[in-house]
Amino acid sequence: VPVAPACSGLFPVSRPSVGRFLLYGNICLDCAMQVQSFPEEDSATRAQSYTKKTGGNCANSCRVLAQLLADTPLSVSSLGVIPDRGNPDANFALSSLERFGIDTSLMQEVKDASGVPTSFVLLSTDTGARTIVSSRCGLKEMDPEHLEHVLAATSDVAWCHFECRQPGVAQMLEMLRRRTPTTRPWVSLEIEKPGLELKAVLPMLQLCDVVFFSSDFIKARAGDLEVQEEAAGGPVQSHVAPRCLRALASQEGNPTQALLICAWGALGAFAFDPRSGQDFFQAAERVQPVDSLGAGDTFNAASLAALALGASVPQMLRCACAVAGRKVAQEGLENLA
Ligand code: FRU
Secondary structure, eight states: OOOOGGGTTSOSSOOOOOEEEEEESOOEEEEEEEESSOOOTTOOOOOSEEEEEEESHHHHHHHHHHHHTTTSSEEEEEESEEEOTTSHHHHHHHHHHHTTTOBOTTSEEETTOSOOOEEEEEEETTTOOEEEEEEOTTOOOOOTHHHHHHHHHOSOEEEEEEEOOTTTHHHHHHHHHTSOTTTOOEEEEEEOOTTOOHHHHHHHHTTOSEEEEOHHHHHHHTTTTTOOOOSSSOTTTTOHHHHHHHHHHTOTTOOOOSEEEEEETTTEEEEEETTTTEEEEEEOOOOOOSOOTTHHHHHHHHHHHHHHTTOOHHHHHHHHHHHHHHHHTSSSSSSOO
């Protein structure tokens, strides 16, 4: 199995792995305006540029994963809900995924939907930060039962990755747990929204092989986990993330063996492997930020590609930080392999 080009040299012999990645989550339109700096409330600003593109965690991660897995026996399918193709925005979104070789045929299509979820994004030239305001535009979430139909119609799903969207994800994880070990794909989950409560999140962790936490979620939940930043120790030892990951793995009643991963922007990324009890840290490369929209989705996709191709945890973190760094330093999600 050839290795993902952006990660060349990082892997040992790749694990032979065939089949389909199924990525579940949001697929939306991103209406992005580049501005010099974030505007004051009640001011008027002329944008430096405007782009309309396909966004959403699922769509972004799919596009990066498809690039990294090109020329391997692993393929990428998107899963989620979308208006049928009679809606021009839905047609635009689906076509832009298909151009990357992503299979969109397994999505739940909705007739006469009111619209495609849409985000207005302000990209600040001064800082590279992205500020997002989004709306579902009346589109419901995917019916969890739709996953049953997809699994019945396919026999080659090797890995299911979920963005934690409520409601529905817990039900889908349970559905996968009930499959026999020979028909059970690898399962990964992204916990991104800081508003997600621990009591909802913890039972899901033991149903997964890999879990990604956003830095926003870790910052919001460190108090509930009774973890504080330590004044003593090096920057890594004193950081709140590795201690939160350890705490998340060992919650009473909900212990998990899943590999837990947390990217921390320009600092780098952490992981904790409950099986070995080991912590891992990879510093990010310094880059001049140009466009950080989708950087987290890129990090997740590169981690998935690396793990599927046989990388160890340190190799996976190096690969994911390298690809995410390259993304932040350029506009858009093309040319990341
Ligand atoms: C970035 C992103 C955007 C989208 C927003 C909400 O991570 O996926 O593309 O507008 O988050 O899903």
